[in-house]
Amino acid sequence: MLQIQKIREQKDNFIDALKKRNIDAKPLFDEIVALDEKRRATQTELDNTLAESNKLSKEIGMLFKSGKASEANELKAKTGDLKEVSKKLGDDLNQAADQLQELLYQIPNIPHESVPSGNSDEDNEEVFREGAVPELTDNALPHWELAKKYDIIDFELGVKVTGAGFPVYKGKGARLQRALISYFLDKNTAAGYTEIQVPHLVNEASGYGTGQLPDKEGQMYHVQADDLYLIPTAEVPVTNLFRDEIVKKEEFPIRYTGYTPCFRREAGSYGAHVRGLNRLHQFDKVEIVRVEHPDNSYNALNGMVEHVKTILRELKLPYRILRLCGGDLGFTSALTYDFEVFSTAQDRWLEISSVSNFETYQANRLKLRFKDENGKNQLAHTLNGSSLALPRVLAGILENYQTANGIEIPEVLVPYCGFDTIS
């Protein structure tokens, strides 16, 4: 959520920047500024009324104490009007504040200056590419065929037990999955991230804290009996650890990594592109989260990008990095880099990681602050990234490492798997 003071100060700049998202924010901002003025005016009026009635109450107390009951009762009669006025002003204030909040929730984050303009993923800007695309034989198979051939992932069984998009991993498939999780966590902790295990269900306040609510209400599984949401990413519980916190600036950088399953309803997406592991309702992901001093957040973002690179290099997967354009940028993000692995067998790029800086957007909702050098509380910056998302990495490995003799296991994973081929 944007800070109202910042909107007041630089409304026109924001409107300009939001054009990159193909949004004309002017009407909304005009309404917000007007509402904010109304809110403050009402607040001032209410404050004055309350000040007066506080004063009267004190006088009444003194009079009673010194035994002047009749004078006290006289004053009492005067307080009725004030009470009525302050009640009305209080209601007005709440109403204005609620309306303002609702409008603020509708505004996405301001894109970073480096974000290219554009409408869709086609306008994303490739900034880096690395790794050799393997030459596969003509009869190379997509991963869903390989999964069947070697009996390592069973999609039909998942359908029986739950429904489409909930695969069952079997034998070496399950082991490879577990190996990847361990390997990712080890890489992340070696890079200074503290491993953490968090709940897989979160409350409504957490959903608002990181911005999934109200924007993506329909994308999360909602357990209505308990009013809890299944997490769509570890970002939600991990970042919300810092909700309503004031951290010491010496604590920076704050770095966490966690493995969780992720649950997404993915309402309305069907077709060839969601086959196999390409899009699931439940998948595993290892996430990295950072809380940073504003001066260091872009530095931190670059560090996260470099870190994910080292993992893909070790896995020897061909990949590229995209800087997301305004039209494809997530609602809460200021700058996002997507990592994509190339799958020869599918002849397409698969998104396997997304690394973002949210600047103060989440921190403002979370009330996540730090004390600066002047002792003033300031919003921190939050960042996160996948390191990495399992299914598409798995798909990439299966498809790129297939040989006539089976699927080879990337060297770095062999110690984690305990085998070097799936055949």
Added chain:
RNA sequence: GGAGAAAUGGCAGAGUGGUCGAAUGCGGCAGUCUUGAAAACUGUUGAGGGUCACACCUCCGGGGGUUCGAAUCCCUCUUUCUCCGCCA
């Protein structure tokens, strides 16, 4: 799930209708002393709104109520603790 107790500032812990945003201790910060540190002493130290800056306003788990006035009384929700039950 049943019965009881509790929720106060970074932490501990007073405060049971008026001068309480809140004693005291610890911790933090600044200073005095010291070559430096420790100890001791002195001062300072919650959050938000508002203002050029003050003033002023709100917040004692959340919400609602009683009252001229609520941390304090009432209702309700949540959470924690103790005991019982159930259970991986």
